[in-house]
Amino acid sequence: MTVTDHLTEADIEEFGHELDRIRDEVIANRGESDARYIRRVIAVQRGLEVGGRTVLFVAFLPPAWLAGTAMLATAKILENMEIGHNVLHGQWDWMRDPEIHSTTWEWDSASPAEQWKHSHNYIHHTYTNVLGKDRDIGYSAMRVSPRQPWHPVYLAQPFYNLALAAFFEWGIAIYDAELERAWRGEKSWNETLRQLRGVVRKARRQVVKDYVAFPLLAGPAFLPVLLANLTANAARNIWAHTIIFCGHFPDGAEFFTAEQIEGETRGGWYVRQVLGSANIDGSPFLHIMSGNLSHQIEHHLFPDLPSNRYPELAPRVRDLCQRYGLPYTTGSLIRQTARVWKRIVELALPGPKSQPAGVASARPEPVSAAAV
Amino acid sequence: MLGTEAPRDILIVDRKAEYPAETDVDKVMWVAMPRKTVSMTSLSVDVSTGIDAENAERIPSPSIGRRLFALASWLTTPLLPDDYLELVDPLWSSRGLRGRVEAVRPETGDAVTLVIRPGPGWNGHQAGQYVPVGVDVDGVRHWRTYSLTSAPEHPDGCITVTVKVVPGGGVSPYLAHRIRAGTVLRLGPAQGRFVLPRPLVSRLLFLTAGSGITPVMGMLRSLAARGEMPDAVLVHCAPTADDVIFGAELRGLAVRFPSLRLYERHTRVDAGDPHRGRLTMAQLSIICPDHAEREVWACGPRAMLDDAEAHWRHAGIAGRLHVERFHPVRPAVVSGGGAGGGGRVRFVGSGREADADGGTPLLTVGEAAGVLMPSGCRMGICHSCVTPLVSGRVRDLRTGREHGDEGELIQTCVSAAAGDVEIDL
Numbered sequence: 001m002t003v004t005d006h007l008t009e010a011d012i013e014e015f016g017h018e019l020d021r022i023r024d025e026v027i028a029n030r031g032e033s034d035a036r037y038i039r040r041v042i043a044v045q046r047g048l049e050v051g052g053r054t055v056l057f058v059a060f061l062p063p064a065w066l067a068g069t070a071m072l073a074t075a076k077i078l079e080n081m082e083i084g085h086n087v088l089h090g091q092w093d094w095m096r097d098p099e100i101h102s103t104t105w106e107w108d109s110a111s112p113a114e115q116w117k118h119s120h121n122y123i124h125h126t127y128t129n130v131l132g133k134d135r136d137i138g139y140s141a142m143r144v145s146p147r148q149p150w151h152p153v154y155l156a157q158p159f160y161n162l163a164l165a166a167f168f169e170w171g172i173a174i175y176d177a178e179l180e181r182a183w184r185g186e187k188s189w190n191e192t193l194r195q196l197r198g199v200v201r202k203a204r205r206q207v208v209k210d211y212v213a214f215p216l217l218a219g220p221a222f223l224p225v226l227l228a229n230l231t232a233n234a235a236r237n238i239w240a241h242t243i244i245f246c247g248h249f250p251d252g253a254e255f256f257t258a259e260q261i262e263g264e265t266r267g268g269w270y271v272r273q274v275l276g277s278a279n280i281d282g283s284p285f286l287h288i289m290s291g292n293l294s295h296q297i298e299h300h301l302f303p304d305l306p307s308n309r310y311p312e313l314a315p316r317v318r319d320l321c322q323r324y325g326l327p328y329t330t331g332s333l334i335r336q337t338a339r340v341w342k343r344i345v346e347l348a349l350p351g352p353k354s355q356p357a358g359v360a361s362a363r364p365e366p367v368s369a370a371a372v
Numbered sequence: 373m374l375g376t377e378a379p380r381d382i383l384i385v386d387r388k389a390e391y392p393a394e395t396d397v398d399k400v401m402w403v404a405m406p407r408k409t410v411s412m413t414s415l416s417v418d419v420s421t422g423i424d425a426e427n428a429e430r431i432p433s434p435s436i437g438r439r440l441f442a443l444a445s446w447l448t449t450p451l452l453p454d455d456y457l458e459l460v461d462p463l464w465s466s467r468g469l470r471g472r473v474e475a476v477r478p479e480t481g482d483a484v485t486l487v488i489r490p491g492p493g494w495n496g497h498q499a500g501q502y503v504p505v506g507v508d509v510d511g512v513r514h515w516r517t518y519s520l521t522s523a524p525e526h527p528d529g530c531i532t533v534t535v536k537v538v539p540g541g542g543v544s545p546y547l548a549h550r551i552r553a554g555t556v557l558r559l560g561p562a563q564g565r566f567v568l569p570r571p572l573v574s575r576l577l578f579l580t581a582g583s584g585i586t587p588v589m590g591m592l593r594s595l596a597a598r599g600e601m602p603d604a605v606l607v608h609c610a611p612t613a614d615d616v617i618f619g620a621e622l623r624g625l626a627v628r629f630p631s632l633r634l635y636e637r638h639t640r641v642d643a644g645d646p647h648r649g650r651l652t653m654a655q656l657s658i659i660c661p662d663h664a665e666r667e668v669w670a671c672g673p674r675a676m677l678d679d680a681e682a683h684w685r686h687a688g689i690a691g692r693l694h695v696e697r698f699h700p701v702r703p704a705v706v707s708g709g710g711a712g713g714g715g716r717v718r719f720v721g722s723g724r725e726a727d728a729d730g731g732t733p734l735l736t737v738g739e740a741a742g743v744l745m746p747s748g749c750r751m752g753i754c755h756s757c758v759t760p761l762v763s764g765r766v767r768d769l770r771t772g773r774e775h776g777d778e779g780e781l782i783q784t785c786v787s788a789a790a791g792d793v794e795i796d797l
Contacts, residue, residue: 035511046459093742096513099455099467101744103722106450205449213446304742 081291
């Protein structure tokens with residue numbers, strides 16, 4: 001790894017210790033105000049959802065349709081990003097409230113929480129950006145690193161990535177069942193089918209709620225409500241897809257091989273999280289709507305610390321990276337999204353040959369100049 | 373088992389006694405909270421209704437309320453209707469009982485009474501019972517059990533608990549000094565067999581000290597509310613007259629009901645007072661000469677209760693003594709993970725692991741590891757924390773005895789790891 005060549009093993013360990021200290025600090029002083037934060041976000045989200053769905057009862061009036069759909073989409077985004085994703089990470093388990101706990105939470109998404117926790121919390125967060133291990137690299141369907149061998153099917157990836165964005169929750173639900181691993185015989189079909197049945201059970205209720213029950217309840221507004229719910233779900237899907245792709249796939253985020261992480265220390269793991277992740281600069285509103293995944297680097301370093309603390313950790317982590325000469329990739333949402341799509345289009349084609357083992361040595365700048 | 377400190381010939385009516393009857397309630401309450409099938413126990417809970425799917429089918433005609441709830445849950449999936457109703461009133465929850473603190477009343481320098489309005493799920497209580505209270509201190513949920521000091525006949529539907537500050541404690545200082553009216557607490561159903569029999573016996577003796585007066589206060593208030601005070605003697609010990617919780621009310625009751633005799637013993641007053649110092653059983657014989665003929669309810673510090681148990685057992689009338697114990701666990705074996713035990717604890721259900729020493733209760737170990745541990749009294753008596761042991765052996769912190777069979781229900785609050793342990797949570 002050329003970007004870490006200047007660091008000795010002792011440096012990397014010290015880098016890890018510094019991060020451990022930051023982590024311990026947050027754990028020692030998390031308390032009532034953090035608990036109040038998550039409860040407030042949950043109350044706002046549920047209020048928005050109830051409000052949106054209520055307004056939609058008169059969805060045949062265009063302004064009501066717009067307002068209701070916007071409220072519902074916002075609620076669904078908050079529910080998936082700042083609440084669901086983070087609760088399922090166990091960020092709020094320390095409150096010991098069974099109603100806001102990673103072991104009991106279920107979210108408004110087609111994929112059952114239990115399956116997602118395995119593929120995300122364990123596989124993705126442990127093996128972040130390790131080729132052949134982290135299935136989140138291109139979601140096993142796209143070529144996002146030059147190190148992935150090219151195949152003609154990737155020619156179509158800009159198009160099916162668009163489709164994936166619109167139906168992201170369904171993509172994730174099926175993806176968690178690891179069909180490709182069952183196909184390759186790495187996983188039993190029995191287990192895969194059991195998981196798929198779980199998806200069907202969960203998804204059935206989701207579909208009935210949004211596309212049958214609420215439209216029927218609205219009576220004459222059946223069609224507008226159906227369209228509103230479809231729009232809100234699609235908006236949530238596209239938003240989640242955008243944020244998540246910006247977290248790992250823009251230029252600047254590194255990929256690794258299984259050999260590279262052999263014998264990896266805790267310090268080494270921390271370094272890999274920094275190199276494999278990318279932040280998004282923006283307003284507090286963007287941070288909340290992204291579930292603070294705009295602080296993807298901090299999230300990957302401390303996946304189980306409360307998300308409301310990432311903003312205050314970001315400057316410290318950035319400073320630490322600067323001191324250790326490690327790149328801290330960040331940029332505005334537009335810029336990072338453009339970088340993601342540029343990469344997806346470029347890598348749809350064979351090559352590039354010039355990049356030996358895909359090490360991004362030609363990184364434009366270690367710390368993005370993009371203004372906050 | 374707890375038998376070691378409870379010889380069989382003494383009728384100990386403490387919180388462990390109702391375990392077989394009450395556990396189901398606790399478990400159901402606990403299980404009903406998660407929103408999905410992959411639950412903490414083996415019971416199958418419907419994905420979003422929280423209703424035990426198998427039982428729901430067996431019940432021939434579920435109530436209209438339940439049907440509506442199940443229907444509404446199709447609209448709120450993956451959440452429950454409760455999750456939205458709570459926005460209107462936090463007491464409206466079918467997942468777990470709640471109560472709102474209506475008032476906080478100081479009693480003595482280190483004791484306060486909380487007046488709590490319980491939510492619609494509250495099924496009432498019997499005088500002398502206790503209630504599990506869940507409270508968030510610095511954002512973290514803690515459960516404690518407190519004796520109910522209000523009479524069940526209380527007209528406004530509120531209940532009261534009276535909390536004495538345990539210096540350095542995690543919860544009681546918060547309840548005494550920081551909690552404000554309006555705070556919403558989690559509650560469990562009233563439990564305990566430290567209650568008066570019906571029909572009432574004709575002669576009673578209450579033997580209490582310190583905060584041990586709390587369950588007896590509930591009984592006395594209940595008797596007073598019904599206007600049927602039997603021949604009763606209350607022998608109560610406190611450091612000084614000012615430290616007597618409910619002092620003025622007790623003295624008033626003794627004046628109002630000639631059949632109630634109050635004897636106050638102030639253990640830390642000036643020399644010269646014949647009624648100072650710790651109460652001995654010999655003195656009790658003088659204070660209440662006919663105590664052997666009375667049915668006795670005793671609650672107070674460990675030493676006093678141990679004395680009383682020995683005394684009544686010696687007299688061959690142990691069946692007349694009813695005891696309620698409050699005191700926390702005193703580890704019989706404290707070891708820092710050396711020969712005394714300790715090991716790797718794996719929580720099978722949640723997949724979490726932690727290292728534990730031989731002196732730390734598994735409950736504490738699990739909570740520190742982020743496992744959602746059921747808990748209650750934290751002193752080995754209420755059995756709210758019982759959890760199946762999957763493998764390994766544990767040590768009872770009260771007796772030092774090592775035990776553990778596969779599937780055995782262990783009390784995590786008084787059990788420490790004796791080697792590597794797997795727990796079904």
